[in-house]
Amino acid sequence: MLPALCSLFTALSCVSGVTVVTQKPPVLTLTRGQTATMDCNLGTVTDSTARWYKQVPGGVPQHVLRNYHEWDAPKYGSGFSSPKFTSTHSSKSDYKLIIRTKLIVSDAALPAPVLTVLPPSSEELKSKKGTLVCLASDVAGGFADVRWLVSGNSVTSGVITGSAQQQANKKFTLTSYLTIDSCEWENDKVITCEVSAAGKPRSGED
Template sequence: MDCNLGTVTGSAARWYKQVPGGVPQFVLVWYHGWSSVTYGSGFSSPRFTSTHQSTSDYRLMINNVEEGDSAVYYCQTWDGNTVVFGPGTKLIVTSSSLPPPVLTVFPPSRAELQSNKATLVCLSRLSAPFAEVS
């Protein structure tokens, strides 16, 4: 996952993990001038690590991803006295043995069709968590 801090070049990049309905968990902090990464509770090397491409471009890497890693990951830095968060990156990890979701489409009612409207309702069952339906 990449994080561009824009014009902020003298600050460390912090990474947070947030599952839906949960509070953000601190993953790690790293600055391009440091020799090591500082980890949050429950996160450690070599599964979680960070690199940089420049003084403002950082990358969070997760090795051997697990379904429990599914979350939105945010980078954060300081711009002077202001805390700045990136937009977040959604990571979805699913088992390769998951069956496809079961989709059921419900047609519009006769009354609705007579009014020249047609609303379809689509129900998705047995889908992976975090699945986006559009």
């Protein structure tokens, strides 16, 4: 029985080393109490085990469960069990992962991230462009939304945000960049970086 790997990563993607495996939706956002459902298609391989793995930023993949169309129930990796995690199948190549979420910690217990906004360099501004840097540290959970505003208006053009990196204290840091025309900087427009992590927003201006 040839294994196909269906991986539950941060971006909720599905991959395989032996066939083209697709997972829908590719990204899934939930609120507390909702049930996550992801469909995995094993492609042309119809006699294979579907396997899901969980990985958090800075951690190693953990085997959640595997399922096969001839089994009565999925088989679990260490530390994972029903009813929070389960899997069903509708054919030899179509599988479904179901995760039942629950409240684990309240937003009030999580501190807001620490923001530092750095202005563009004078040398760069001579090239008619300028890049501002927004550094968010002590981000809880490794997940955060970053938004740039120019004079109160949200902008997406010229924005590049990197992935979260784990700090020594087990929290995370991430960096976002905003490139603007030098005239916007010289006209003293108010530029704001907003970072929201686990429901805790924080703004930084330059």
